[in-house]
Amino acid sequence: MGRIILYIQSYLSSDQTPGAAGNMFWVLVYIMLVFGGLSVAVIAMNWLERKILAHMQVRLGPMRVGPHGLLQPIADALKLLLKEDIMPAEADGVIFWVAPFVVVLAAFTVFVVVPFGPTHAITDMNIGILFMLGVSSLSVLGIVMAGWASNSHYPLIGALRSSAQMVSYEVAMGLAVVSVVLMTSLNATGTGTLSMIGIVQAQQSQGVWFIFKFFPLGLIGFFIFAVAMVAETNRAPFDLAEAESELTAGFHTEYSGFRWSLFFLAEYSAMIAVSSIAVTLWLGGWLRPFPNALSGSTWDFMFSFFPAAAFLFLAAITFFNVVRMPKHPLFRIQTIGLAGFGVVLGLIGLVLLVPAVRMRVQDIFWFSAKVAAFMYLYIWYRGTFPRYRFDQLMRMGWKVLLPMGLGVLILTAGVALLQQNLWHP
Amino acid sequence: MLIGGILVITRKNPVHSALALIVTLLAQASIYLMLYAPFVAGVQIILYAGGIMVLFLFVIMLVSIDRSMRERQFNSQWVAGIIAATALGGLFIAVYTKGTSIFPEHALPVVENDNTQKIATMLYGQYMFAFEIASLLLLVAIIGAVVMAKKKI
Amino acid sequence: MESMLHITTLHYLVLGAALFLLGVIGVLTRRNVVIVLMSIELILNAVNLNLVAFSRMWGGLHGQVFAIFIITDAAAEAAVGLGILIAFFRNKETINIDEVNLLKW
Numbered sequence: 001m002g003r004i005i006l007y008i009q010s011y012l013s014s015d016q017t018p019g020a021a022g023n024m025f026w027v028l029v030y031i032m033l034v035f036g037g038l039s040v041a042v043i044a045m046n047w048l049e050r051k052i053l054a055h056m057q058v059r060l061g062p063m064r065v066g067p068h069g070l071l072q073p074i075a076d077a078l079k080l081l082l083k084e085d086i087m088p089a090e091a092d093g094v095i096f097w098v099a100p101f102v103v104v105l106a107a108f109t110v111f112v113v114v115p116f117g118p119t120h121a122i123t124d125m126n127i128g129i130l131f132m133l134g135v136s137s138l139s140v141l142g143i144v145m146a147g148w149a150s151n152s153h154y155p156l157i158g159a160l161r162s163s164a165q166m167v168s169y170e171v172a173m174g175l176a177v178v179s180v181v182l183m184t185s186l187n188a189t190g191t192g193t194l195s196m197i198g199i200v201q202a203q204q205s206q207g208v209w210f211i212f213k214f215f216p217l218g219l220i221g222f223f224i225f226a227v228a229m230v231a232e233t234n235r236a237p238f239d240l241a242e243a244e245s246e247l248t249a250g251f252h253t254e255y256s257g258f259r260w261s262l263f264f265l266a267e268y269s270a271m272i273a274v275s276s277i278a279v280t281l282w283l284g285g286w287l288r289p290f291p292n293a294l295s296g297s298t299w300d301f302m303f304s305f306f307p308a309a310a311f312l313f314l315a316a317i318t319f320f321n322v323v324r325m326p327k328h329p330l331f332r333i334q335t336i337g338l339a340g341f342g343v344v345l346g347l348i349g350l351v352l353l354v355p356a357v358r359m360r361v362q363d364i365f366w367f368s369a370k371v372a373a374f375m376y377l378y379i380w381y382r383g384t385f386p387r388y389r390f391d392q393l394m395r396m397g398w399k400v401l402l403p404m405g406l407g408v409l410i411l412t413a414g415v416a417l418l419q420q421n422l423w424h425p
Numbered sequence: 426m427l428i429g430g431i432l433v434i435t436r437k438n439p440v441h442s443a444l445a446l447i448v449t450l451l452a453q454a455s456i457y458l459m460l461y462a463p464f465v466a467g468v469q470i471i472l473y474a475g476g477i478m479v480l481f482l483f484v485i486m487l488v489s490i491d492r493s494m495r496e497r498q499f500n501s502q503w504v505a506g507i508i509a510a511t512a513l514g515g516l517f518i519a520v521y522t523k524g525t526s527i528f529p530e531h532a533l534p535v536v537e538n539d540n541t542q543k544i545a546t547m548l549y550g551q552y553m554f555a556f557e558i559a560s561l562l563l564l565v566a567i568i569g570a571v572v573m574a575k576k577k578i
Numbered sequence: 579m580e581s582m583l584h585i586t587t588l589h590y591l592v593l594g595a596a597l598f599l600l601g602v603i604g605v606l607t608r609r610n611v612v613i614v615l616m617s618i619e620l621i622l623n624a625v626n627l628n629l630v631a632f633s634r635m636w637g638g639l640h641g642q643v644f645a646i647f648i649i650t651d652a653a654a655e656a657a658v659g660l661g662i663l664i665a666f667f668r669n670k671e672t673i674n675i676d677e678v679n680l681l682k683w
Contacts, residue, residue, distance in 0.1 A: 126463050126539075434613065477619065
């Protein structure tokens with residue numbers, strides 16, 4: 001037992017990600033953790049989306065299944081698993097079977113390089129951002145295969161439209177990413193890096209999040225990426241290809257049961273993946289707010305109470321809702337369930353107050369908080385914006401975002417050159 | 426990778442062939458990683474597997490394949506083709522067995538972390554002219570493909 | 579692991595040659611134009627593999643840069659080839675490469 005503790009401690013004090021250190025055991029542990037965290041995040045996203053959309057539309061959302069609908073995602077998952085698996089008669093068997101797996105694979109493999117902290121990534125590839133862009137472009141293939149294999153009109157048109165849209169906005173995403181990679185090279189040695197951890201460390205050493213760098217160029221670049229990432233994941237307001245009122249659910253019309261839930265899982269994972277790219281590239285990854293303006297050990301100490309404060313705040317909201325529950329005997333189980341949930345949240349908050357845990361959980365918490373903010377933005381867009389027509393969508397991708405991306409790139413390069421010349425002549 | 430290649434040339438359904446080609450390209454990317462060429466592997470995944478194959482799949486779906494799938498799949502001169510390929514293979518084997526002395530026995534143990542930076546230095550320094558010509562080529566190809574696929578010019 | 583065969587450059591070259599042969603067989607024997615184009619991509623990939631293997635052997639990065647150029651080239655050529663295919667298909671309604679014989683005398 002002592003040896004296990006020593007092993008864990010010796011790992012925790014290393015300064016490399018497990019992949020870079022070649023440590024297979026910890027790589028597997030990290031993969032399990034990321035996979036588990038991702039599944040929990042997708043389930044939570046499902047519930048959050050329905051509740052937040054409902055509150056934005058001045059209604060309540062699911063309230064029956066668990067207390068305040070907390071068990072709704074589990075009920076949905078059970079329903080999807082138990083549904084009959086229909087395959088159209090003329091469909092191409094192999095492709096029909098393989099397509100959801102390709103999309104899920106593409107959406108999950110991206111998380112290999114996502115940095116939750118300076119040593120908390122599964123691995124730190126030298127070409128991190130290139131790898132992420134490339135693998136997320138493989139999901140286009142899965143969608144095309146899904147549309148083709150269903151052998152009917154609506155899925156085919158939906159798949160072709162969806163993949164054309166994704167390919168167009170990949171170009172805009174790539175340009176925005178390139179301008180960020182340019183900004184990472186403005187350090188003493190003059191060499192930038194493509195690795196995700198390197199990009200966040202460049203933000204740390206340059207003292208400014210890249211969204212605020214060369215104001216307003218970083219902001220415009222971030223805006224381009226934010227729009228492109230919403231279009232890339234086929235979410236509102238760019239969800240023409242899969243919205244129910246347009247094409248009867250587009251490329252996943254003919255899928256039912258477990259296969260449909262794979263598409264759904266892949267869509268949410270892709271959302272989280274591109275959000276984590278945006279957070280890493282522009283919003284400073286795992287750095288706490290104001291890493292350099294308000295630096296020093298006292299500010300570190302004060303900011304380190306944030307995770308615990310967040311969880312305790314959530315627990316307080318839960319207890320407030322417990323008090324507001326109807327006092328009918330039929331609601332007793334729900335009230336007890338909600339109170340139990342509040343107790344769990346409060347316990348997590350209290351655990352996060354312990355100093356040893358507090359120091360270590362900072363990076364992961366800030367990263368997850370920023371990604372959660374992006375998820376909220378996604379749901380907000382869905383509840384607010386009307387849908388783009390397909391030709392308007394393509395026009396925006398090619399005629400608006402692409403020139404803007406090129407302009408940002410050229411201007412960033414120019415300003416960087418001026419800065420290097422003026423300050424280091 | 427070889428299984429993928431064999432599947433590409435033998436499948437009746439072009440969509441199956443395209444899938445096999447995707448598998449081959451991804452395997453190729455992992456071999457590039459084995460050869461310590463991560464940038465080329467990344468470029469391969471983005472461009473080849475994520476770009477060119479989408480183009481291929483689009484065109485396959487645009488062109489109706491039902492009639493052609495019922496026709497004969499292989500050429501009338503397939504015997505000549507296989508003989509030519511075997512001759513080429515014999516040539517390769519002869520060259521490799523003769524020249525095996527120039528290959529070093531062990532692999533160079535170079536593990537570098539700045540492969541991308543070095544390629545960038547070379548690309549924008551020594552091969553700048555070729556870089557510009559490649560971008561011109563892509564421009565011409567885009568215009569050419571659009572012109573050729575339009576219904577009315 | 580000591581008795582494992584070292585993967586020398588020769589192994590990569592043989593793999594590249596095998597892929598090249600498969601591509602050549604595909605080009606020479608298939609009638610479907612799209613599959614012929616895909617076999618051409620196989621040939622280009624085999625050449626890339628050879629280039630990168632040699633670049634590893636000699637230590638310089640010229641092979642990898644050239645491989646990137648070839649990948650770019652292949653993209654351009656695939657686009658143009660498929661454009662020609664679409665234009666031809668619109669006229670003749672077949673993708674059988676044996677029927678591309680308008681110049682036959």
